[in-house]
Amino acid sequence: NRCRFYKQRYPNPNELVVVRKLTVEQNSVIKVLLCEYGALESMLPFAATGLTCGRHETIEGQLATLGNQFVVQVTRIDQATGFLDLDRKSVSDEQSAATLAKYQKNQLVVSFVLSILKKLEPLQIEEVYEQFIWTLNNPYDDFIAMTESEEKMSAYIDSKQITDEQKHDIKQIINTRFKQNPCHIYVLCKAVSSYSVLGVEVIKKAAKATLELFDMEVGQDEKPLQIVIESAPNYKLEMVTKNKKEGKAKMQQYYDFFKAEITKMGGQCHSEQ
Structure with missing residues (x-):
């Protein structure tokens, strides 16, 4: 086509x-x-x-x-x-490979546009592109990035001037064509409390504060953060998300917070990886 x-x-x-x-x-x-x-x-x-x-x-x-x-x-x-x-x-060979890779990635979006065309009759193909793709700052990259977050994509589709039935159908097509496999992200760390008798309590307080912070910010595409004792003083912070890039950034944020809480109470925390 x-x-x-x-x-x-x-x-x-x-x-x-x-x-x-x-x-x-x-x-x-x-x-x-x-x-x-x-x-x-x-x-x-x-x-x-x-x-x-x-x-x-x-x-x-x-x-x-x-x-x-x-x-x-x-x-x-x-x-x-x-x-x-x-x-x-x-x-060059490098330019050729990069251009072909970009073309293949963009074809996913083209395929999506063609698949929703019948759902949006009597709109013509250029009108569908205009409404869903071309209005974005970096049309293909921005659209593909949004598919990594069910929450963001749902809000984007809801902003369009189409019927509720059309919105539902388009979201179903997106979920099928751009389905993201859950990604398991974790950080292994060693936490000690300067050999204080309050060591375990320090760890528990830091973990509680971190989990409370995470629960306030957890997204639709994520499973809550868990802090697991591997074998004291070794701990694992882990989470499951569909957006690997955002998930890694978030995990770093929560590890930094966990470490700061332990340090604040006289402890030490070091990442093992």
């Missing part, structure tokens, strides 16, 4: 884009489709591919080494005519 990933109709000069090979013309020019720009087609001279043909080789045979999709750079664009100059020779 040919659909445009971005609000702009044409790529910018020097932009790296993914193209799909369509045909090889008689004058050694390859007809390609710009995969992220809908039905936009262009021509890529074989000389601009960086490939060479030996005496017994064909252009088609050499192009087969690239696969059906590969990355090129837009060197010039005439927006009045839609004519593009493309070049592959200047694209």
Whole structure:
């Protein structure tokens, strides 16, 4: 399905884009489709591919080494005519791999847009993109980031001017397509209380204060923090979350708080990892 990933109709000069090979013309020019720009087609001279043909080789045979999709750079664009100059020779292997990875990730969002299109009739595809994707600051990255938090995504869908039934259906589609597996995050630490007879009480008070803080902030996608005695004075702070990045940041916050509470009461706490 040919659909445009971005609000702009044409790529910018020097932009790296993914193209799909369509045909090889008689004058050694390859007809390609710009995969992220809908039905936009262009021509890529074989000389601009960086490939060479030996005496017994064909252009088609050499192009087969690239696969059906590969990355090129837009060197010039005439927006009045839609004519593009493309070049592959200047694209490094690292740039190619990063662009293809980004394209594959963005396709998840494109697939989502296509799947909700029927739910939002009579809206056209560009109207759906405009309402759900293009209005974001960094459309694809921001949308994918929101799918990692059921709470944030639910609030985002609820903000749209659509029916409650449509909101429910779209949330179900998101939960299916962008399902996040629970992530177990933990910190092992060693906590001692300067060999005081109140050592156990110090640990209990620090743990109680940390758990109370966490209970006030626990998110919809998380299971409460637990502080477990492995074998005194070794402890484990652990939690389960669907958002690994946010979960690690939160775990660091709670470990720092736990450590500060112990230090405040004359104890010491050291992370084991």
